[in-house]
Each structure stands twice: as C-alpha cells, then as structure tokens.
Ligand SMILES: *[C@@H]1O[C@H](CO)[C@@H](O)[C@H](O)[C@H]1NC(C)=O
C-alpha cells in the first residue's frame with residue numbers, strides 16, 4: 181500500500197517534470213521568459229528576436245512582439261513604426277509610448293494604457309542600423325532610402341509570419357508616427373500590390389500620428405503654430421513666412437547650401453522660441469540636465485523624433501544592460517551601444533520631400549480606412565498642416581463629410597476634435613498631446629486607438 185503510493189507519486193513527479201521539459205522545448209524560440217525588472221505574473225506573452233530580410237542573411241531586423249492582455253486569438257495584429265528616419269520603435273514606441281512597460285531605474289513599470297489591451301502589438305526596429313537591427317555588410321548603411329525601407333519591411337513581415345503562422349491571416353493594422361508618415365503608406369502600398377499576386381496581408385487600416393505627409397505643408401505650418409502659441413514675435417513671423425519659410429530652410433540645409441537670408445531668419449526663430457521649450461510639445465518643460473541635446477530639436481536632423489529626454493535616458497540605460505539584451509535575444513552588431521536614433525545609418529534625407537499623401541489617397545481608393553491624428557501641442561508636425569492635407573485629400577477624392585467637425589470624449593473630458601470623410605478617411609486631434617501622443621496622453625490615445633480598431637467614430641458624448 182505504502183510502497184505503491186510512493187510509486188504513484190514518483191510517476192506523477194516524473195510526468196510533471198517531463199511535461200515541463202516538453203513545454204519549454206516546445207516554447208517559441210523567441211519567447212521572452214522574463215524581462216529584468218518586469219512585474220511578476222503577466223497575463224500575456226512577449227517575444228523578441230530577429231528576422232532576416234535578405235537571402236544572403238547579411239541583414240536582420242529586430243522586433244518586439246507583445247500579445248494582447250486578454251484573448252489574443254480574437255484580437256488583431258498591429259504593426260507600430262516610429263520615424264526619424266532612424267529612430268527605434270522599441271525604445272520610443274514600446275518603452276515610452278504605448279507598450280506594456282516603461283523603464284524606471286531597475287524596474288519596468290506597468291503602463292495601464294498599453295495598446296496591447298486592444299491588440300497584439302508588433303514593434304519593429306527599421307531600417308537596418310536602427311536599434312538592434314543590423315547589416316553585417318556596413319556599406320549597406322549608406323544610401324538607405326524609403327524604397328529600401330519599404331521593401332525590407334514587407335519582407336520582414338512575410339518572414340515574421342513564418343515564425344508566427346497563427347497570425348498569418350489575422351486582421352492587420354499599421355500604425356506609427358512622424359516619419360512613419362512615409363514608411364506606413366509606402367509599406368501598405370507594397371502589401372496591396374503583393375496581395376494581387378498572393379493574398380497574404382489582411383490589411384484593415386492604417387493610423388498615422390503627427391505624420392510627415394507633404395513636406396511643404398507640414399513644415400510650413402510651423403511658423404503659424406509658433407506665432408499663435410506666442411513663441412515668436414510678429415516681425416519674426418513675417419520673416420518666417422516671407423523671407424525664408426521652413427521648408428526652404430530645410431531644403432537648403434540638406435543640400436548643404438543654407439543661404440544668408442535663411443540663416444538669419446532661423447537664428448532669430450531659434451533665439452525667440454528658446455532651447456528651453458520642447459518643440460515636440462510646446463507646453464512641456466524640458467529635462468534641464470539634457471537641455472543641450474534638446475536644443476538640437478530645431479536642427480533639421482532632429483526634426484522628426486524625440487521623447488522627453490529624461491525618459492529617454494532611462495530607456496537608453498535599460499536597453500544597454502547586458503541582462504536585458506540577453507532576455508530580449510538581442511545582439512549589438514557593429515555598434516557598441518543601443519541608441520534611440522541611429523548614428524550609423526546614412527538615410528537619404530531628401531526623401532523627406534517626396535509627398536506620401538497621394539499614396540494615402542490610393543490606399544483609400546482601394547478601400548483601406550485611414551486615420552490621421554495629431555497631438556495638438558506638437559510644433560514639429562502641427563495639427564494645422566495635417567488637417568489641411570486631410571481635408572484637401574477628401575475634396576480630391578470627392579468624399580463627403582460623414583462626421584462633421586466636433587469634439588470627442590474620453591471619460592468626462594474632451595479628448596480632442598474629429599472629422600470623418602466618406603466613412604473611410606478620419607482626422608482627429610488629441611488634446612494636450614505631444615508629437616509622441618501616447619507618451620503624453622496615454623488614456624486619450626488608447627481611446628482613439630480602440631475606436632480606430634473598431635472602425636467607429638470617436639465617442640460623441642460621455
Ligand atoms: C555590400 O553592400 C554593398 C552596397 O549595398 C554592395 O554593393 C556589396 O555587393 C555588398 N557586399 C557583399 C559582400 O554582399
């Protein structure tokens with residue numbers, strides 16, 4: 181009796197052990213067991229690692245994938261892309277905007293408004309040379325452009341589906357901000373073309389936050405934004421609109437030929453706006469210790485992507501920890517440190533001048549819903565430029581207004597304003613939000629994201 185119960189127990193223990201062995205060997209190779217400092221007992225799974233994008237295996241893009249908090253099988257797949265060009269979707273998007281955690285010292289603090297409450301979130305560091313993504317052939321960092329980036333992003337997703345076959349025909353959305361106003365429409369266009377040969381991408385919509393869609397309109401709305409928010413004087417406003425506007429300055433800058441008149445206007449603008457104001461959110465204080473790097477915001481090289489520098493320091497420290505890199509299955513290839521924005525990538529910055537608003541138009545024509553949203557405190561890609569581009573596009577496509585310009589609510593407060601055209605093209609502002617809207621207004625951003633996925637207009641009442 182006694183010996184038989186011992187035997188039963190031994191067998192049971194063996195079975196349990198066997199079960200764990202099988203389970204761990206069956207576990208996905210990219211599964212993250214635990215990120216250092218993360219809260220215990222998560223309800224969702226995390227994965228990260230590399231997907232090679234060329235057949236010679238010189239280049240690999242790094243991703244971080246967070247399944248939905250509840251019922252991932254019933255929720256869509258959302259690809260998130262940050263801009264720059266050259267900034268990291270892992271460091272900016274996941275760890276300071278809409279991912280499940282934010283680094284704080286040794287720990288990862290839970291973000292209650294993480295977008296994985298609504299979707300399975302895939303963050304991609306792209307193109308090569310950004311974050312942990314690399315090429316072992318360093319000459320391929322030269323002359324990376326929009327076309328290469330879009331092509332690599334497409335191949336990435338095709339190959340990523342091989343790692344995660346359950347997601348292959350899942351509803352797919354692409355979201356992101358800033359220079360992703362180039363990346364996203366360009367990638368979506370390739371998907372639509374690919375689907376004509378082989379139906380793979382179940383693309384259901386794209387959302388673009390403070391996006392660069394048409395260089396001159398986006399950049400030149402800065403003057404009025406500065407002026408109407410009291411950042412520049414009347415006379416400087418006049419010079420900034422008549423003597424040298426911002427698109428002309430940036431064009432000259434990237435061609436290494438800044439004219440004396442533009443140089444004069446820009447130094448006046450910089451003096452008045454002050455380096456102690458964050459251009460990505462004109463109401464935010466700057467992190468004083470880092471004010472020097474902050475001053476680079478008015479430099480065109482920095483036009484597109486920044487977060488509050490104090491947050492940024494924490495992310496840089498966290499992602500450079502060896503134990504963190506090990507947990508993420510990440511490697512540093514050809515660089516000594518992980519950086520928020522790449523300093524080895526030599527991007528074709530004149531691509532900035534190619535409009536992508538027309539691609540957005542063609543996507544709408546092929547039936548893909550588009551949301552353009554603006555954190556309304558951003559002076560880098562101000563809401564006024566985005567709003568006029570959207571309304572111009574609606575007119576061109578002859579889309580009638582289906583939701584007239586009105587407020588929307590999150591809780592009992594106004595979350596921003598919205599307008600919808602032809603039930604397919606939407607514009608929305610997020611009140612009090614920066615260039616990185618989910619960073620500064622996480623609750624409102626989550627509400628916007630939820631409505632976007634549901635294909636519903638934003639809440640009209642509270
Ligand atoms: C490295 O990249 C450059 C530029 O893309 C290319 O011309 C060259 O053939 C590549 N070298 C190898 C060994 O693949």
Ligand SMILES: *[C@@H]1O[C@H](CO)[C@@H](O)[C@H](O)[C@H]1NC(C)=O
Nearest residue numbers: 396400421424425426427428
């Ligand atoms: C900006 O400046 C360029 C070059 O001077 C000019 O062609 C363009 O019309 C200006 N745009 C605006 C909005 O003032």
